[in-house]
Amino acid sequence: MDNQLQDIINPIFNADAYYHEMSVDTVIFGYHEGSLKVLLLRPANFDLWMLPGGYIRKNESAERAARNVVFSRTRLDAIETAPVGVYSNPDRMKNGRSAVMESMRSQGINIPDDFWMFNQFVSLGYMALTEYAKVQPSGSFYAEDVRWWSLDDLPQLIYDHAQIISEAKTRLKYIAYTKPIGYDLLPEKFTLPEIRTLYETVLEKKFDDRNFAKKMTNLGIITKLDETRAIGPHRSPYLYTFNKDRYDELMSQVGIIQF
Amino acid sequence: MDNQLQDIINPIFNADAYYHEMSVDTVIFGYHEGSLKVLLLRPANFDLWMLPGGYIRKNESAERAARNVVFSRTRLDAIETAPVGVYSNPDRMKNGRSAVMESMRSQGINIPDDFWMFNQFVSLGYMALTEYAKVQPSGSFYAEDVRWWSLDDLPQLIYDHAQIISEAKTRLKYIAYTKPIGYDLLPEKFTLPEIRTLYETVLEKKFDDRNFAKKMTNLGIITKLDETRAIGPHRSPYLYTFNKDRYDELMSQVGIIQF
DNA sequence: TGAATAGTGTCTTTAAGACAGTATATC
DNA sequence: GATATACTGTCTTAAAGACACTATTCA
16 A cells, blocks of 8 residues: 555645635646647546646635646646636535545545545636646646546546536636637647637637638737748648737726627 | 623634635625615724625535625625635735724624634625615624715725725626626616616716617617606606516627627 | 706718638648 | 648628717706
């Protein structure tokens, strides 16, 4: 049996003084090859997947806790998070709680029946947008598998995590209707078809290529580079970058842009 | 000294088993005579005002707790609430905590130094929209004053409540940009100038009366009645009601309307 | 009849949306 | 030259925004 696990678990046995009785669950989005991805993890000897999550220390804010979770799973620092919702339904942890406890015990971790970690927890849902290629999916002492899943092909999820992902997706869609998106999800250089496909994916709606280019140009958020990317037996698309100043301007103003 | 207060306090002394270590604070908006109001309360012998708030029972959701708070302060049942934010800054309760404890003790309430109610709390901010004239501002065992304050003339507030109000206001503004507002804030029958002024107040922006009427008509959310309201030595304005079906349709669709 | 506010139509400007033919890279 | 995708301009339509005069109530 693995004593290291027990060593890690022990310090947080009496965690009341250090942790709020509250967790964060983070929906980490990435975008790759035309589909939205979400980073999920799966504990050893367990067949349900879960969102990366953690507990909120009393000397940090919830936002800070969420960012720590994102960092620990992606190795990306200073990724902004946005709140998605509060998950406080009294039976939200019914689906999978006892299975998690059994699984931990089966690995030789000695946990009491009333271990606080399995109390009925309120969880704060956060979402984060990441650049797929830069993420290094990282496990932990209890997370055996960490990997991207396509939003349209998710595995079985623990607790109410499917709901949290669904609400994060809706929120992302709503943001895309009113603010520019893409800066956090696309690589530094991208093509017009790439950003258009991102919008089509998030908004679940097709855009005419000419009208889309016109809109982007009129908004002034992207700049055409003098480079192309060779991607097949056909004309090579030009590369673009975001005009960050203009992007941030639209991002921060209270008014909205419409898609 | 008032033993009734002690009687009320006692049952929640060891509240760990019944309450989450988490509170809700609700920003209850009303609209009256051209200005947005928020319902605040002030404990006896205390000179800081606060948002109506409460604790979350373990057998209820946070949303449910917020609605209970709204009901207890307004006597309005089934008022919808919307989340505003999570307030978890570790020193968020610095401003006023000891003053509240002193104030309670000065009324003969016997509270220990480490009384859980004054732990460092995470609070969930909620907002609710109410019809000003229907609200019956209601106190409680510790709230001496309960009354409306204009958003542009707020008193000194405890903790981080000024920030919560400010963020709720921003959220309301953002909602007004993208969805219809007014159904919850205006009386059943209202005039065109009244709803226009509401929009001007919330969006902090003037609208041309002709264009505003055109927009409302085109959206189809209001219906002109065959009644007028005599309100002064000038032409009487027609009364309108909301077309609730159309209003709800716009409210629920993922797309947005633009103001 | 004077003072105050309500009500309403047209023109201009801007942006959204529909639509198709030419250009280029590779095999 | 065949194939696949990138690129781009014009017209139509819808909505936003600017703008000013007439109507009604009551003192």
